Amino acid sequence: MRYFFRVEYDGTRFHGWQNQPNGVSVQQLIEEALTVALRAPCPIVGAGRTDAGVHARAQGAHFDAPPDAADIDTERLTVSLNALLPPDIAVYGMVPVRSDFHARYSAASRRYIYYFSDRKSPLRYKRVWMLYYPVDWERVALEVKHIVGRHDFTAFCSSGADSDDKECDVSFAALSRDEFGVRTFTIEADRFIYKMVRSLVGTLVDIGRGRLDTAMDTIIASRDRGMVGETAPACGLVLEWVGYPPVERV
Numbered sequence: 001m002r003y004f005f006r007v008e009y010d011g012t013r014f015h016g017w018q019n020q021p022n023g024v025s026v027q028q029l030i031e032e033a034l035t036v037a038l039r040a041p042c043p044i045v046g047a048g049r050t051d052a053g054v055h056a057r058a059q060g061a062h063f064d065a066p067p068d069a070a071d072i073d074t075e076r077l078t079v080s081l082n083a084l085l086p087p088d089i090a091v092y093g094m095v096p097v098r099s100d101f102h103a104r105y106s107a108a109s110r111r112y113i114y115y116f117s118d119r120k121s122p123l124r125y126k127r128v129w130m131l132y133y134p135v136d137w138e139r140v141a142l143e144v145k146h147i148v149g150r151h152d153f154t155a156f157c158s159s160g161a162d163s164d165d166k167e168c169d170v171s172f173a174a175l176s177r178d179e180f181g182v183r184t185f186t187i188e189a190d191r192f193i194y195k196m197v198r199s200l201v202g203t204l205v206d207i208g209r210g211r212l213d214t215a216m217d218t219i220i221a222s223r224d225r226g227m228v229g230e231t232a233p234a235c236g237l238v239l240e241w242v243g244y245p246p247v248e249r250v
Helices: 026-038 074-084 137-147 196-208 216-222
Strands: 002-009 044-046 055-064 089-097 109-117 149-152 167-177 182-189 237-243
Touching (some): 026 055, 026 074, 074 089, 137 167, 137 196, 137 216, 182 196
Parallel strands (some): 055 237
Antiparallel strands (some): 002 089, 044 055, 109 237
16 A cells, blocks of 8 residues: 655755765655554655755655555554654655555645845744845846746756756746745746756845846756856755645545
8 A cells, every 4th residue: 555645854954855875864764764663664755855954844755555564544653653753854644545646756846935034043043044145136036037937947957967857847936025034935846956946046146146147037048057156055945845636545
């Protein structure tokens, strides 16, 4: 039987979602907890990998129960896993699904939110990118509009991508600001390529602070990695949601 669930985690101390040979990952700790709870090795599959230091509110994942496992009480297993997992990882929303459901390939959309702060904020330390220089946010908002649509984002892909296809369909991209001075960049697309969001964010900020004179649409069309700005820090990025067609429970 296959089971789908969501994961929330603070990625500060992890080497990303995916299992790594040189550091602790979120996937590793969930697999270890499942192995203890189900008394058999139990690999999991995530909707996508997040980089070291990146957080998630609703990562999607699935696992196949061991062949000799009894019927799983998902509520009881969720409680057990959360007791076994460290405080910075939690699982929720576990349901049985059809065997052809796949946490990565069945996903229809992914939404990320990047957080900035206009001032030093100790309570948001390692949760936002603290900017200590002036940024023309009106200019940034204008540039954000060029991101929406289907584009080849080769210019914003770091080396190490696991696909030659760099085309993504961005359905939404916008800036906002709350009463505490925290700004957010929200972006939703069918897929993202390696470090694309952090590269987009860093480029937008460099345009807004005057370090780059080239408009975003020109940079996108160039497909030239050399034209983009710095890569934004991982600490401000959250995988906010992974969207699926209605998950068919069994």
